[in-house]
Amino acid sequence: MEKMTVSQLSIFLENSNGTFLRVLDVLKEANISLIATTIADTSDYGICRIICDYPMKAVEILRQTGLAVAVTEVFALSLENRPGAAVDVLKIFQDGGQNLPYLYSFIARDRFVIVCRTENLEQSSEIIRNEGICFLTDENLPQFS
Amino acid sequence: MEEFAPRYMLIVDRVNNLDTLTVQVEMRPEFFTANFDHLAPLEELSKKLSNKLKSVLSISAKVQLKAPGTIQRSEGKSQFVIDNRIIK
16 A cells, blocks of 8 residues: 655653754764654643654664654645645544544645645545545655755 | 663662662564653653652652653763762
């Protein structure tokens, strides 16, 4: 089946001074551009999620520095940048019985991109295909950097 | 628990005249896989260890998950306990 997702990096970060900067420094040294990032945190630690132009290269380099990095396949839905674009798409997911554990967004090249994970990758892929929703894959990411 | 490396540190402290115990424990890098992209599995893991410690030790301990390789390795005799209590 055609891959309809992008590779997202999830990095475990302890809640202490400079941990996020360390990640950014490593990526800068490797000439990797961030496209979107978000941090989910508790009082002791957080998980930094990153979409970047060359995710597999980034994973390799971050792991070499001893960081705990996971790769997750998430959807990056490329929508028209207009009021209501997000709700229209999210309603389709809701109607299809798909819950989204998390979601974040960015705007690039006049498109509004929603990055989200769903509980069932296959069912969600089918919804995206059937509804003709535009999506990005890893091959599209370098053009955003 | 296979999710954890055999690296830990016990931190004893005193808060409002009560002794407290924090257990810092390192996760194994191989368990930091695709499931660990959100907080729920980590919180669950922390709770599971906390409950296990309580059932074995009969005391409550706060569990702090640490990234692989971050608990201080000591040369020579290993240190597993840090006692921050000020006994007057």
